[in-house]
Amino acid sequence: MIDLTAESVEQLTEGWRAMVLDRDPDADVRDLPGIAVRWADCRFPFWNCVTLTEPGIGADLLARRFAEAADVVREKEQFGFLWVFEDLVPDADLDALAARAGFEYSFPGTGMAGDLLPIGEPAHPELTFERVTTDEQLLAYADLNSRAYGFEPDAGRDGIAGSALWKSGVHAYLGLRDGVPVTCAATVETAGRLFVVLVATDPAWERRGYGEAVTRKALHEGWRATGITRATLHATVAGAPVYPRIGFEPNSAIRFYALTG
Secondary structure: OOOHHHHHHHHHHHHHHHHHHHHOOOOEEEEEOOEEEEEOOOOOHHHEEEEEOOOOOOHHHHHHHHHHHHHHHHOOOOOOEEEEEHHHOOOOOHHHHHHHHOEEEEEEEEEEEEEOOOOOOOOOOOOEEEEOOOHHHHHHHHHHHHHHHOOOOOHHHHHHOOOOHHHOOOEEEEEEEOOEEEEEEEEEEEOOEEEEEEEEEOHHHOOOOHHHHHHHHHHHHHHHHHOOOEEEEEEOOOOOOOHHHOOOEEEEEEEEEEEOO
16 A cells, blocks of 8 residues: 555655756755755745655654754755645644744645546647747746746746756646647656646636646646556645546645745
């Protein structure tokens, strides 16, 4: 039987290893006792990540891990997040321990997975789909993420602009309405899974089924290329209601923290 929380943690640490090193081959990618550091120190906050990795540890050791994670983050120039998978330490008062270390709660997430592939050829009556293979398409993908997540306009570009990986090794797709990119999603092979990453829809075009459609496209094409039948993702609040319609099942609650000062 799959340990779903362990799977979700692994997908983050292995997937982000590739993404962060793609952004900067000299990035801080380390596996410390109980802590995985995946930090590109770029302006795209999702590529600046520290996460806890030990299951079932006691309060004293957990407090130490929060403090050690805070020390790592304080050394960095750019903003990023501490990810905590709640089911690793189900009885802990995470917010209190985080506050003692200098973190504050930012927002929730949800790990999801499913043996859901293959799925049929996706379609949406208002969209056409294009795979990201050019620098221009990659910039459109980056800009959609900046707008969707409320980051600075150039943050997405600092995360993926010019990436060879995103134009070849990642199955990244744009959804276009009347020729204009309005939504995007990608899958990438990660530890025997298809990992869904950086799904975004222009806020002006939300609630039209665009995000679901382009996610289905990225999954379908990722499956066609790899034959992998199991997929995983980490959902924000906005995406959490969408993915079960595709076949994903929630399995691990995530808390995102940022340093207070």
